[in-house]
Amino acid sequence: MKVFISPPFGNFVPLKSIKNVIPILGSYTIFPRKGLVGQVCRTYRYNREQQGWVNRIGLRNKGLAAGMEQYKKYSKNGPAVLSIGLVEPDDIQFVEKVLPLDIEIEINISAPSLNATPNIDEYISLGLSNIISQERKYNIIKLPHAVSMNTVDKLYECGFRQFHCSNTKLTAGGELSGPALRQKNLATIEEMSRRFCGEIEIIGGGGIQNIDHIEQYRWVGAEHISLGTVCMNPYNLYKILNVIQ
Numbered sequence: 001m002k003v004f005i006s007p008p009f010g011n012f013v014p015l016k017s018i019k020n021v022i023p024i025l026g027s028y029t030i031f032p033r034k035g036l037v038g039q040v041c042r043t044y045r046y047n048r049e050q051q052g053w054v055n056r057i058g059l060r061n062k063g064l065a066a067g068m069e070q071y072k073k074y075s076k077n078g079p080a081v082l083s084i085g086l087v088e089p090d091d092i093q094f095v096e097k098v099l100p101l102d103i104e105i106e107i108n109i110s111a112p113s114l115n116a117t118p119n120i121d122e123y124i125s126l127g128l129s130n131i132i133s134q135e136r137k138y139n140i141i142k143l144p145h146a147v148s149m150n151t152v153d154k155l156y157e158c159g160f161r162q163f164h165c166s167n168t169k170l171t172a173g174g175e176l177s178g179p180a181l182r183q184k185n186l187a188t189i190e191e192m193s194r195r196f197c198g199e200i201e202i203i204g205g206g207g208i209q210n211i212d213h214i215e216q217y218r219w220v221g222a223e224h225i226s227l228g229t230v231c232m233n234p235y236n237l238y239k240i241l242n243v244i245q
Helices: 036-043 064-075 091-098 120-125 149-158 179-196 211-220 234-244
Strands: 003-005 021-028 045-047 052-055 081-085 105-108 139-142 162-165 169-171 174-177 201-205 224-227
Touching: 021 064, 021 105, 036 052, 052 179, 064 081, 064 091, 120 149, 149 179, 162 179, 174 179, 179 201, 179 211, 201 211, 211 224, 211 234
Parallel strands: 003 021, 003 224, 021 081, 081 105, 105 139, 139 162, 162 201, 201 224
Antiparallel strands: 045 052, 052 174, 169 174
16 A cells, blocks of 8 residues: 655655655646745635635646656655646646656646636547556546546546545635545545446545544555645654554
């Protein structure tokens, strides 16, 4: 089992030297979207009513070129994955041209603040499958929180075999992450696992705060897990990692 550290925590949590822990760097869009630190400080809050963390970060980042440079630095000391945020279907052609085949990737087309309801058919018709390379170990697609099995089927037919379930959930207060996502993600993973019977790898995450939550995700069919908001609590994070190791 691999443990992926999801963005934005994968960018700065110093865990890349721990066995089986892989940071996901990003998400990086083609062009820079300034204001990351300010948006984190202003908008990242725990919402007791919604039982999760809410933010309005909106994929603030330094751009894909900076992301590829960061990936080169991280990958010198261990495995890493570069998360690429596709804002528009037309972004596919650019990414296909500039992305080296030796960079492990996660494709994010469902960031709620930018693309709450991505048109999967349009992404596929404009060459989404061209980004996938058999030379990579990881060609991950990050799924929307309320993904339909019809969408998963289309992405499978497109060529994806590694699915990260799931992205944040768009609410009136912003993008919601944490415990509030867990039950829906567990149900989605269980359905995917039954549907594809071992033909895919599932990365399960959303609200993992302890070992029991990890076991829930593995029980329904997740082969790997992702950690996000638990990184806000270093004690809980290292407690989980010590048990896994």
